[in-house]
Amino acid sequence: MRKSILHSTLVLIITFCSFSLFAESGETLEPITITVQKGETLSLISERHLSDPKRWPELLKHNKIPNPNLIKPGLSLVVPVFLRKAVVGVTEFVMGQVEWNGTGGKGPWVPLKLGQELHPNDQIKTAGKGKTDVHINNVGMVRILHDSHFEVKGEEKKGGPVTVALFKGSLDAKVNKSNPPTTEHKFNIVSPSSTAGVRGTEFRVELDDKLSSTISCFEGVVDVAAQGKTVELKQGMATFVEKGKSPVQPYKIPEAPRLKEE
Template structure:
């Protein structure tokens, strides 16, 4: 039962029209509350209202970020591209392709972050009249969904992610659900809070999804923070397993100036593979990259210049993804080419270089020439060169090593890029 406290001018007809699915059910309210004068209710009277009679209003979800191939369709309709600012409703299907990402925001501020290769339905998005309780159910058909759920404020609030094998129910937490259709297995990984995991209604285990309002403790398995659960096809709900620790990034201050963005992680004990996700924001709601690697060296690919955020995790032998670590990094592509050769008819040796012309005007150069590959005792160390050439005269016979360093200062930050150390031999 829900309780409604009457206000001046209320009648059972008005209350039924405002809150009930069927206004004609005012007669049931009259019987339950022993009301003999439905048109004249005393203000301040507490009326009992069966929750089953209350109207459920539809909620919506908003697309706040998308990248790459990501579409939606209502029911079995054709897929249409997701558009930032667009609205999705109960019954909508969302699908991401290779290198496709989407992030949805629900009415209460909860987020669904959908990486590549996922398919899900917004099965239920509703709010109950009078009580304000929300009911949100997502059916995950394939792939993964990362979820950040705001804490429930009412005992009847429900948030569930359902795969073909399990139901994961929460009352406010951060967790991931990954359904592998080929294996029929579902992984649930809890980062914060707790998640109740039950077998899907058609699964082999005895328990099913908890009803709205049922405490998480009534679930088949309660998975706490920093733990995961792996349920195999045809098996019982998997027990809690400790997740691997978040990996550390080596050289986190490195400017990503090579053609390919790549990271080196400190090896994590128990890791069989690693994952990195790249986004434009610190919360990684606006994802643009997702890569896996068997080892701690992991490549993302080419990115435009800018500031990004990378989230790393280690994956154990069972495929459970561990705790994440997030780092900001600067991407600044500096294309630097260099060559050297004798000036015809002279004893001069000329060194030439070039950089990406988009920034050539804001670049200064440093030229270093030495007789050892470590360049520790340079014969020449010229700085603040504005053009792309240096000429050295009267070098004696021997082997020489050199490099040129492009230096840029922009936006209050200093950037530099050195060419590979090159060598040459003079025999004259």
């Protein structure tokens, strides 16, 4: 019996360590190989995978392709590290109708896959009961809920807070606590009516049909800003921001739900 318990404990420890290593190593880029799909153009491929789409000649040169007209369905292309977009996060759970767009909303939408790398300006849409969990490197987990439209913006400067945008719908987030605690934001959520700056917390952002926002803090601290005014939310507090107006005075919310892994 003791051996069985010990074996189970070791398996859990190894699994946890492996997950942590995978989650925090997302910033280390490696070359990737892509296969050109029907309807994909060199322009679309460059938008999706290159840090600067204008560097497509270097992509062709690296793959020893003399003519852009040779980019056809079924062709394999290696995207070297020096041309790749930065990886901001990765999808850890996908359920229902969820779509991804790797061209900042300009190109076609495709079904989001488990393990999909996310880069600056990548967008996600959920429909019906669809939802997805996204691990953001060095930040934590964001759950994009049903009927939502979300964009990963990334870091404005190296080492600065990671920013995401919520255009529609709602999201939950569980952000890693800073150790030692800090007053600086490590994560920002921008919406049409407010900006939420986070310092290690669990919280929710919800947009209504008029794009006004309700921000609820379940643990930690969230600073909510709009129209030149900022209010501080602590555990068990929320605020409402009507689009074009300042946040209302924080108010108590019912017992906070806990964000669980799917």
